[in-house]
Amino acid sequence: MSSKIYFDCRKFIIILFMICIPYYLYFLKFSYFLISEHTLDKTYINTTSFRMIEISNTSRRNNRIKYYRKSLNKVSDMIQTQIKEPKMQKQSITKTFFSRSRNIPIFNCSRLFESITILDVSLYVRFLNKTPIITPQNYMESTRNCSSFITDRGYITHHLTVEERNFPIAFSILMYKDVDQVERLLRTIYRPQNIYCIHVDSKTDDALYSAIQNVSHCFDNVFVLNKRVNVKWGEMSVLEPELLCMKELLTRNKRWKYFINLTGQEFPLKTNYELVKILQAYNGSNDVETSVREFTTRCVNKTSAPHGIRVTKGAVHVAVSRGFVEYAIYDQRAHDILTWMNKSCYIPDEAFFTTLNHNPHLGVPGAYKGHPETTVMANSRKPYLARYKNRQRISIYHSTCRGKWVRGMCVYGHKDLPVLRGRRELFANKFHLHTFPVAYGCMEELIFNRTRDEFQGKRKFNASWYSTFDFVTNKVE
Structure with a gap:
């Protein structure tokens, strides 16, 4: 009799287990899905608990849904949080990123x-x-703990808007002094979806190079070029770091839309959101300074210029589309023009980008078809x-x-x-x-x-x- 009861109990437990296990696996899979989707964005991963777990659901108008979760066992709590998503999302990010004043x-x-x-x-x-004054040694010490460095320095580690997330920008920064100024520039323009290439002039001391390298090691999307060029005004060495960064940026990230090259002594006049909106308005066109009338004696043997180009002058600092960068790095015609300019032109760095952008027969993406001369801002033809x-x-x-x-x-x-x-x-x-x-x-x-x-x-x-x-x-x- 007892053996029969034991058999019936075992049978009951097996049946109960078979009924419950599908539900358990279902909720386990659901919980894992939420977590695994978010682990791509390490900004929100906490070593003790998952706070503000985020998923991207393109079928729901690309909304970013925030969850608050202290325990992996409370799946029902996560589902309930969806109802309060818009209000909670802004409160959480505001508290995290904008609680401290920058005054x-x-x-x-x-x-x-x-x-x-x-x-x-x-x-x-x-x-x-x-x-x-913050010295290179200060940076080498403070970056030993990257988490503390990022928090203490007040970096914005969230894309903030869907538009910014979907429109990453690539930057190069050429520096030769003042690591504190360069780091503050990086902090101002930093967003996790963007990518940043830094070149340190070979004339600088090793302490500065090590300091900015240590800063870059705290971010997956910031890197310092291993090759250091001795940059001299008026020579191809001004352009070489830009081209090295362009190539690395193309290789390291396939998503960025526009490229902006900076020096360590510049500063944004627009927020990252405003930059995105402006570059979206550019719609693939390139913002490059140009002058024809000021370019008279810069090149010798202009009749032998390759591919029928008209050489123009302009600043090396540009805001250009990814297609422009790909052409400048990979197209043989661009290589031919660069080689010729290096042999035939004075101050070649002021001629390469602008010449590519103002010879439309070359087929450079976003190049300008009209008269190249840059105008005053009030003239809607071609301001810089x-x-x-x-x-x-x-x-x-x-x-x-x-x-x-x-x-x-x-x-x-x-x-x-x-x-x-x-x-x-x-x-x-x-x-x-x-x-x-x-x-x-x-x-x-x-x-x-x-x-x-x-x-x-x-x-x-x-x-x-x-x-x-x-x-x-x-x-x-």
Whole structure:
């Protein structure tokens, strides 16, 4: 009798197990799916628990759904959280990224942006005392713990908007001094979906190189070129690091849409969201400075120029499509032109990009079909917006410099802030952190506060003006 009861109990347990196991496997699979989808974005992985697990569901209008979960066993809690997703998402990201102010001490940047103001000497001395210089050794020590470094320095490690996530940008940064200024530039433009290539001039000391390398090791999408070029003005060495970065960026990431090359002495005039909206408005066209009338004696034997090109002059700093970069790196015609320029032209770095972009018969993606000469901004044909450069010589760029002139370029001071705030270019050249630290700090505050306001829905940006130019509508497809 007892054996029969034992048999019946065992049978009952087996049946119960067979009934329950499918449900267990179903919920286990569901839980694993949610986790595995999010592990691609390591920004949110916590070693003790999963907080703010995120999945991407393209079938639901690409919404980013946030979950709050302390235990893998509470699947029902995760499902309930979906109902509160929009409100919870913004609260969580705001608390994480925008809880700390980026305001500089002592000075009121808002007032400095409104009008030209003379700094009080005593306040300026107090400001300098409160702002110690960060040395390469400081960076090598602080980056031993990358998690703390990223948090302490206030990097934005979230894409913030769907548009930014789906429109990654590639950057190169050429530097030769001031690791603290370069790191602060990187922090301002950093987003996890973008990718960054840094070149350190071979003339710099090893401590600076090691410091920026240590910074790059804290991010998967930031790298420093192993090859260090001795960059000399007016020679091909100016262009070589750009081409090296372009090739590496193409190889390392297949998703980025546009390329912007920077120096360590530049700073954005737009937030990352605004950059994305402007580049989307460009719709594959390239923003490249050009002059035909100023290019008269730069090249010898111009009649022998390859592929029937008309050589033009322009700044090496550009905002160009991925297709342009692929052409410059991989197309044989681009190689032929570069080789010829290196042998035949003075200051070849100022000719290569602009010549590719203004000879439409070459078929470079996004190249301009119209007359190449760059115009003033008020002329909708072909302004140059990739960079704001206030040049000392009288030209279409010249305006009052309230900082100081250095080799014909304005280095911006705090009195230039009212002008910088309203400029429509993407970046400004140039800034010297240690000469005008208030101006640099206020620009950081401006971009950070605009980013915060965009995310919180307090600031809107309409990029339609950038889609009206002839270089946008009259381009090589």
